[in-house]
Amino acid sequence: PLRITYGGGLPSGRSLHATVAADGRFRLPGFPPATYVLQTRSDDTPSETDETPTISAATVIVDGHDVTGVVVRPVSMVVVSGRATVSDEMLRAALIQTPISLGVSLADPDRDLGPQRPGVIAEDLTFELRTWPGRGMITVSSPAWLVKAVRLNGADVTSGIDFTPGTRIEHLEVELEPR
Numbered sequence: 001p002l003r004i005t006y007g008g009g010l011p012s013g014r015s016l017h018a019t020v021a022a023d024g025r026f027r028l029p030g031f032p033p034a035t036y037v038l039q040t041r042s043d044d045t046p047s048e049t050d051e052t053p054t055i056s057a058a059t060v061i062v063d064g065h066d067v068t069g070v071v072v073r074p075v076s077m078v079v080v081s082g083r084a085t086v087s088d089e090m091l092r093a094a095l096i097q098t099p100i101s102l103g104v105s106l107a108d109p110d111r112d113l114g115p116q117r118p119g120v121i122a123e124d125l126t127f128e129l130r131t132w133p134g135r136g137m138i139t140v141s142s143p144a145w146l147v148k149a150v151r152l153n154g155a156d157v158t159s160g161i162d163f164t165p166g167t168r169i170e171h172l173e174v175e176l177e178p179r
Contacts, residue, residue: 001017001018001019001020001040002017002018002019002020002026002038002039002040002072003015003016003017003038003039003040003041004016004017004018004028004031004036004037004038004039005036005037005039006034006035006036006037020040031062032062033062033063033064034061034062035059035060035061035062036059036060036061036062037057037058037059037060038057038058038059038060038070038072039055039056039057039072039113040055040056040057040072041053041054041055041056041114042054042055053114054074055074055075055113055114056072056073056074056075057072057073057075057113058070058071058072058073075113075132075133075165076133076165076166077117077130077131077132077133078130078131078132078133078163078164078165078167078168078169079128079129079130079168079169080104080119080128080129080130080131080163080168080169080170080172081119081126081127081128081129081168081169081170081171081172082126082127082169082170082171082172082173082174083124083125083126083127083171083172083173083174084102084121084125084126084127084174084175084176085125085173085174085175085176086175086176086177087177091176091177091178092125094178095121095125095145095176096121096123096125098142098144099120099121100120100121100140100141100142100145101118101119101120101121101127101129101140101141102118102119102121102127102129102138102139102140102141102174103116103117103118103119103129103131103138103139103140103141104116104129104131104136104137104138104139104163105136105137105139106131106132106134106135106136107134107135107136107137107160108134108135113132114132116129116130116131116132117129117130117131118141127174131163132163133163133164133165134162134163135160135161135162135163136160136161136163137150137158137159137160137161138150138158138161138172138174140174140176143179144178144179145176145177145178145179146176146177146178146179147174147175147176148175148176148177149173149174149175150172150173150174150175151172151173151175152169152171152172152173153171
């Protein structure tokens with residue numbers, strides 16, 4: 001089924017479902033002007049495992065006129081890799097004692113198409129995570145740690161990063177500090 005939700009930051013409250021014909025066509029009459037997110041999934045239940053369902057989506061702006069030619073395309077997760085940093089060796093030892101994950105919190109909840117794939121910080125302080133496209137901020141899973149700064153190629157991106165579909169972000173530096 002095709003799932004339809006309000007998008008563009010509008011209050012959602014509910015979602016609707018529509019049937020897609022065998023040839024991929026669909027018709028959705030009677031929608032009032034607004035922004036909508038159309039979505040299909042390869043499965044009906046979000047997976048908390050490492051398996052990521054195939055998700056296709058499109059954002060549609062209805063302005064009172066018929067909208068035609070809408071294509072709901074597959075969306076790929078963005079792979080993000082880098083290294084966590086801390087101010088001294090004592091903190092480094094504390095950081096690797098407990099499994100801590102880094103993830104992404106997307107600014108627009110309509111862009112969150114399914115479970116995020118956080119990455120565990122390894123003993124050498126490297127990590128790899130996956131996120132859905134959109135603007136988001138790096139988060140840390142442990143209540144004992146805070147994200148102090150995030151840098152990409154030397155530029156401060158602590159306030160947010162644009163995760164672009166079909167790209168890979170490498171060499172992200174996430175500076176952590178104890179809470």
